[in-house]
Amino acid sequence: MARRDIDLNRCLFHYTNITCNRCQEICPQGAIHNREIDRKKCDNCGLCTAVCPTGAITSDTDYDSCLTAAQKLAPQVLMCRKVSPQSMACLGALNRRLLWALAEKQPLAMDTSRCAQCNPAVQNWLAQEITACNQALQKAGKETIKLVHVKDSAPAPQAVARRSFFRSLFHAASDTAAEIAQAQTERQYAFDGTIWLDKQDTSPCQLFPGLEITDSCTACGLCTMLCPEKALVISDSEAGKKLHFNPIKCTACGLCVNNCPQSILKLLPSFAGQTEFSLQEDTPPAPPADSSFTLQRG
Numbered sequence: 001m002a003r004r005d006i007d008l009n010r011c012l013f014h015y016t017n018i019t020c021n022r023c024q025e026i027c028p029q030g031a032i033h034n035r036e037i038d039r040k041k042c043d044n045c046g047l048c049t050a051v052c053p054t055g056a057i058t059s060d061t062d063y064d065s066c067l068t069a070a071q072k073l074a075p076q077v078l079m080c081r082k083v084s085p086q087s088m089a090c091l092g093a094l095n096r097r098l099l100w101a102l103a104e105k106q107p108l109a110m111d112t113s114r115c116a117q118c119n120p121a122v123q124n125w126l127a128q129e130i131t132a133c134n135q136a137l138q139k140a141g142k143e144t145i146k147l148v149h150v151k152d153s154a155p156a157p158q159a160v161a162r163r164s165f166f167r168s169l170f171h172a173a174s175d176t177a178a179e180i181a182q183a184q185t186e187r188q189y190a191f192d193g194t195i196w197l198d199k200q201d202t203s204p205c206q207l208f209p210g211l212e213i214t215d216s217c218t219a220c221g222l223c224t225m226l227c228p229e230k231a232l233v234i235s236d237s238e239a240g241k242k243l244h245f246n247p248i249k250c251t252a253c254g255l256c257v258n259n260c261p262q263s264i265l266k267l268l269p270s271f272a273g274q275t276e277f278s279l280q281e282d283t284p285p286a287p288p289a290d291s292s293f294t295l296q297r298g
């Protein structure tokens with residue numbers, strides 16, 4: 001049974017003026033409803049991880065370590081556990097931005113040859129994300145992602161072997177006791193793709209969102225407080241106030257745009273190069289007309 005959950009502290013449902021249902025919409029098993037994952041239906045494909053803008057999906061797969069391990073292979077290659085027991089359970093958690101971060105630095109190969117038979121939804125998702133990433137790589141004059149077929153390696157240890165291990169360890173007779181022990185010893189990982197991208201020193205490209213300020217901003221700072229990824233920062237120097245936008249951290253969640261009191265922020269589907277915006281000072285409101293008074297001398 002898959003061990004996948006939604007961390008409601010990170011989920012966007014907390015915020016007003018925003019509706020997010022991306023995980024539920026993409027789940028091919030219909031396993032997500034009202035921000036709860038039915039573990040019996042979930043097959044651990046990771047598509048919800050790929051689309052969640054806040055890294056709210058937790059799972060028993062340590063994607064961070066899996067990606068780092070793939071980077072160390074020569075040549076760098078991404079494959080799933082069907083090919084190699086040390087790899088991630090499924091490649092469905094990958095998206096175009098993660099692929100870009102891997103492929104922009106060194107040539108990347110992927111083995112998706114078993115996806116169509118295993119999970120057609122993952123096959124379709126990966127085809128779309130690889131195509132988008134390859135277009136960006138081509139535009140940047142970099143090598144595109146190569147699709148390869150890696151021969152099967154030794155099968156992963158069977159779950160039943162682990163179960164019998166716990167049985168002997170705790171002298172427990174029932175399967176239930178062994179499963180509880182197993183659940184307690186296996187970790188649940190939260191994977192925030194933007195933190196991983198930031199650690200990789202990823203360069204921005206057309207795969208990342210852009211931001212536009214359509215009118216004069218009062219520098220109230222609400223967007224910087226709301227942004228869950230800290231993609232927006234206001235600086236104040238002699239040259240005046242500036243809003244700094246980091247496209248690598250932005251997940252296009254829409255919180256800043258939907259909550260800006262002036263309604264002047266606009267998300268762009270593709271980053272066009274602007275990361276700094278000059279702002280005007282927040283002008284104090286003029287006093288109401290009837291609040292004027294004169295000093296009386298006695």
Ligand code: SF4
Binds near residue numbers: 011012020052
């Ligand atoms: S995709 Fe993420 S933020 Fe959106 S509803 Fe699902 S868990 Fe919440």
Ligand code: SF4
Binds near residue numbers: 226231253255
């Ligand atoms: S900059 Fe705006 S859209 Fe991007 S992550 Fe922050 S709040 Fe969301």
